[in-house]
Amino acid sequence: MLASSMRNIAVFIALFHASIVVATMPPCQICGSPNLSPPAPEPASPKVAPIPPADSPESHKEPKDGVFDVTEYGAVADGGTESSSAFSAAWTAACDHPGNSTFYIPGGRFLVGPISFPGPCYNNRSPNVELKGTLLAPASLSSFQFSNWISFKNLQGLTVTGGAEAAKLDGQGAAEAWKQSSCEKSERCKKLITSIDLINVSYATIRSISLLNSKGFHLGLHGCNNINIYNVSITAPWDSPNTDGIHVSRSSNINISSSTIGVGDDCVSMGPGSNNISISNIQCGPGHGISIGSLGKYKNEKDVVGISVRNCTIKGTENGIRVKTWPGAPASNASNMTFEDIFMINVSNPIIIDQEYCPSNSCNTSEPSLVKLTDILIRNINGTYNTKSAVTLLCSSEVPCQNVQLVNISLKDAVPDSRPRQGRLSMKGFLHGLQVINSRF
DSSP states (O other): OHHHHHHHHHHHHHHHHHHHHHHHSOOOSSSSSOOOSOOOOOOOOOOOOOOOOTTSGGGGOOOOOEEEEGGGGTOOOEEEEEOHHHHHHHHHHHHHOSSOEEEEEOSSEEEOOSEEEEOOOGGGOOOEEEEOSEEEOOSOGGGOSSSEEEEEEEEESOEEEOOSTTOEEEOOGGGTGGGOHHHHHHSSOSSOOEEEEEEEEEEEEEESOEEESOSSOSEEEESOEEEEEESOEEEOOTTOTTOOSEEEESOEEEEEEEEEEEOSSOSEEEOTTOEEEEEEEEEEOSSSOEEEEEEOSSTTOOOEEEEEEEEEEEESOSOSEEEEEOTTOOSEEEEEEEEEEEEEEEESSSEEEETTOOTTSOSOTTSOOOEEEEEEEEEEEEEEEOSSOSEEEEOOSSSOEEEEEEEEEEEEESSTTSSOSTTSEEEESOEESOEEESOBO
16 A cells, blocks of 8 residues: 555656646747757847046046148148138137147248238137248238238237248248338338237247248237247348337337347337337347337327346447437336347447437427436447447437446447547437446447
8 A cells, every 4th residue: 555655656746747847848839859949149238338427537538639730721832822711711720629729830832911810719728830831921012901911919828939941931022012112202111011910919939930021020019918039030131121120019028039130120129118128139130220119209108118138249230229219209208228238240329319210301300309218227338330429319308318327338449540539429418317337439
């Protein structure tokens, strides 16, 4: 009986086990052999890039720097295809770029008509201007509606860099501009075109470029502050009219250094509103020397304060160091002016204060200048000169020159013993506080 029960239990277990196995087998889809292939895998879900946390470095990544090559915007380096539109398009892209940007002019010769590079730019950060080629101004004056060829306006942090001999801006003044009849009749041309004007620009650097043959001033600064200019070459023939090298007006904290300037007018001139101007290590000549002025031509001119001219060489110029104001000039002031450590070679009028400045010889010199000149230090001036007077002080008869010091002046006649020594100091007008110390001229 027990044996029979055990057999029944074994059969029951076997049948239960068989039912489990059959239940777990997949159903046969095709008659014949059972389907033993594994089930098809499920399709993979698409991968989604993880979103960085709000404070992760990737969420604050700086935009990439950009180089904006004018040739990629259509400029042609053949010296004959007018390319100002391409230059303007490249500048706009560089100015609007959210990262650091470079406005790039490659090697070659580009004919560029009058053009303005305005700001402010993105985040008030100007592009760097990198010049490797030569820019040519249109030869004809009829191409110019305004008084400049290239202007940079309303910019901060501008840098203009050359670095190669080919980095030039040629104003082509000899073609037409210098031949104006007005240049000969009035000694001031009717239409003057400045090659580069900086207007309302701050914290800028201009270096390692060459400017030549401008139709007027080569480089002008107007309403600017904190400008550094160095390693610049400026050239034009000695008889090219009104081709000042660098002219400064209504600007402050300007440093001009380590440059060579030879032109047909002043190497450097500082007009009304010039404050805290430093001129150093300049090779000047030919030209009209280094000048403060002219001052007093217009009403309501701003004062000139804090001019320093040091460590310069002036060679073969019409004047050396000069302060010039117009006769009949309205009241203004120029003060705290220093000329120091200057070497002169065969210079006419090496030291001159001229308050009867009138280049056209058509002024009423009976009306005195009302520009008051105060605190002028002229020290350590050496070299040779070729005119009757080494020092000329033509001061106003109405507002005296005040506190003028001549210290350690040693100037020799370039043609010794050819003229008597009388008149080497020429004076006119009123002076208060003139001192001549340890000097021979």
